[in-house]
Amino acid sequence: MSLPKEPRQLMINLMYLVLTAMLALNVSSEILHAFKTINNSVSKSNEAINGKNNETMLAFQANEDMDGQKERVKPFNDKAKEISKEADRVYQYLENWKERVVAEAGGYDVENGEKSIKREDDINASTRLLVENKGGDSIKAQLEALRKYMLDRVSDSSRTMMGQQLAIQIVDPKPNDNNPQGDWSTGNFYNMPTLAAVTLFAKMQNDIRNSEAIVIQRLFDEANAKQIKFDAITAIAVPKTSYALQGQKVEAEIMVAAYNKSVNPQISSSSGQIKIENGVGHWTGSAAGVGMQTVRGQITLDLGSRKITQPWDFQYMVGSTGASIQLDKMNVFYIGVPNPITVSAAGYSMEDVSISIPGAEVHADPARGKGAYNVSVGKLGDIVASIIAKKHEGGTAEVGKMKIRVKMIPDPEPQVGGKSGGIMPASTFRVQSGVAAVLKNFDFEASFKILSYSFSMTKKRDPDIKGPFVASNAYFHSSPQIQALVEQCKPGDIVYIDDIKAQGPDGRVRTLPTIAFKLN
Template sequence: MALPKEPRQKMINLMYLVLMAMLALNVSAEILNAFKTVNESITNSNNAITQKNNLVYQQFEKQLSIDPERVRPIKEKADQVKILCEQMNLYIDSLKKVIIRESGGLNDSGEIKDMSNLDAPSRVMENQGQGPILEKKIETLRQQLLSMYDNPVEREEVAQILPLKIEMPKKTIDNKKTWTQVNFEMVPTIAAITILSKIQNDVKNSEAQVIDDLFKKIGQQEFVFDTYKPLISANAGYVIAGQKYEAQIMLGAYSSTINPTITVNGQPIPVQNGVGTFSTVASGVGLHTYNVAISLKDQSGQIKTYTATAEYMVGAPAVSVSADKMNVLYIGVDNPISVAVAGVPAEKVSATISGPGSLIKSGPGKYIARVSAVGTVTVNVSAEFDGQVRPMGSMEFRTKRIPDPVAEVAGSKGGTLSAAVFKVQKGVAAVLENFDFDAKFVVTSFTIGFDGAGFSDYIEASSNSAYFTEEIERYIQRCRPGTRVFIDNIHARGPDGTTRLLPPISFKLN
């Protein structure tokens, strides 16, 4: 069953084709922004398809638990499709990162710095040979997906509509251009990223089509029921003391229009439409078992009884609170924190912070902690059980200032430095070493002195920013091998708003 194209997906495809045509005429800011918009739309579409595909894979798991022998061969094919498509998407993601890095990387907002860069895509895809590799991978993946169809006729029909394919416009064939040249030669970086996102869209749509067809084959096979077996479906196999345990019990391969008699540990339970519901309030830490008996009349009128044993584990509340970066919280930056309570769904868990700080939820079981003073804070965790919120525990964290950065010029913290390299530098940088957070310090002032070759006396100048002033630039132009440079009184302001005095650095030019 092919994945239906919704109007949104059709619009994305149309915009993609129009923009590719306009790209040949002009690369304006409007076109670059349009490519950015299309790329975001394709990315959103890819996420939606991924969610849909994940639901199908979950259904494979469910069907496997019902009839392992019949479903397993089909599910193994679906698992192979998932692995192949994930590998392709990871490879394309790596190409995106390389192209973005070659074009200058991302800015502080996480956006591409130079969307109009024409050299990076050509360099990566043509000069470095990644384009032909990608083309080969697409062809290989297409054949691997088609191999999932055992029937040659069905395989040929799918081949005609499978989105993932290598297509060449007729005019490019006449001009003898390669697929790589058609798609990536002298195109802006944002256009190359959009093209790669479109290929990922084809991969995900093709994945959806193949796994949908495979799942449909499960329903095409005939079910043969030749045994009776009690089936027990519980809301949880592990519950916390005070939490409600509930299980649904039914007789497999039996009509839901006839109610059997079901007992648990000898006590009858309510039965409706062939399904009995057993519930009890969990108590006592440890493993608990219960015996189920299902009785009904067979076709001859005789009562037959089928038995089974089920178990569940009761555990004491266990709270897990961890800082995703390290075992401290730092002032002035976002500190990711993960919160969990064993046996409780993430959406039923909540957390607050006590002390100088705040806690903002960023996802299921995920929070961002921001603290404002050195000392300690406490993260308190609660969980909801049957509509009631109960405290589960807490954990204390130390709060610290961000470590002092070090001053650098040309990526060096001192020592010998080429005079030619030094002359093209624009200022002094403050760099955090061995720190897991993306925290930035900005140099606000410094003093620089010159001595030795090119200077008859020691000369000193100051700057009230991270950059060399015009006066300092004039002194730098006098530098040559043998000049000694001293930089001290270096002040830098961090994300926590405080200003630090950094250790001095010095260089001997060669």
């Protein structure tokens, strides 16, 4: 094709080419908004993890400062301090790179005291600084060095396992047409919008904080594993009977959380008798009164150089003679599910015994036998169940009662393919049908229905975030866009599922935490 000779036509053609190039490089505002949302979320997560790490370091120092513990704890605490210091340095190193990339893209706009990046969609700044000028190579080297630094400070027996758990994982991309050498910097930063680069740095900082948390917790555990004498106690009082009739024998055990059979503590009690054997106190008393009874006392342990004293208490319910209420599954009632109970009353025919629970619906359960009921509750708090029996001389009487706490069913865990995030093979993810809400470690039969969620995906070789797309139920096929992304997912893609809404049998709509998967 020959070029036009007329200057005016030549200028028009050049302007058309420039416009086409600008349109091809334009990053949509929706995608930038998604990056901004993810960046804000990851930044808040970084703050939370850093707070927990600081708490662990304070606990580490408190253990070292205890009498007789410095020699045992200090070597591990020193390593934890070194790791936190090095993690802070690399974290700040990435923070500086954020500012350099933003400055290269034109800096910030300030409005009403809030900063925003002027050119969020600029793809040249990250390419120039991190790919062409080799800044990405320095970042990669810093992360690899930090990972090795952390692993070198845990025990040899833990190093392989910790290497698999650390969030800092440096993996070179596979070579392709755009990155024939499989260069790490090119794979991560080439033609990356400024806001996306800032988000990626935040994710790397998140990996640093998570890795820091794992390693210092491991050092904390290793320090405690070498402990010969316990350095703190928590008093525990365990009643053998939670419900008793007047005059019946009531027993409980009072002990320290970590105890030594050769050291007997001193234990006082507000009632009953205590016998101490092999470091454990055995409480024995007689049930008196009607209703909830509380027994309190103190436990003192002589450690030689100091004495530790802790309070203890436990509760048990006393009913009227001959009547009792048994909660068949849990010691509380849950809203939204039938709560099975069994009522008994010695000296009365079960046909003459009933139960009254104001604020609850009570239904007899003949399939389980006489005295069996299912209770449905709808309000949080405490309720009182009363056993009512017909008297031989006529009329009725309350022969027993029990205060019961009412709680909400706990939140379920969002899962895809039985996992709540992490690494999943792309082939496995492609065959999943949707998101499930799994209620773990709950004795009742209760299911949650997924109402909606937001689905986003970052493709390995495409800096643009696909989504978010909203599903109207648990299944991916409820949204054609989501189903298409699932079917097309490949290793290296990252999936984000957030704003998950689920409804349980109690009718309450819960917002479940975000889950993310890195496909391999």
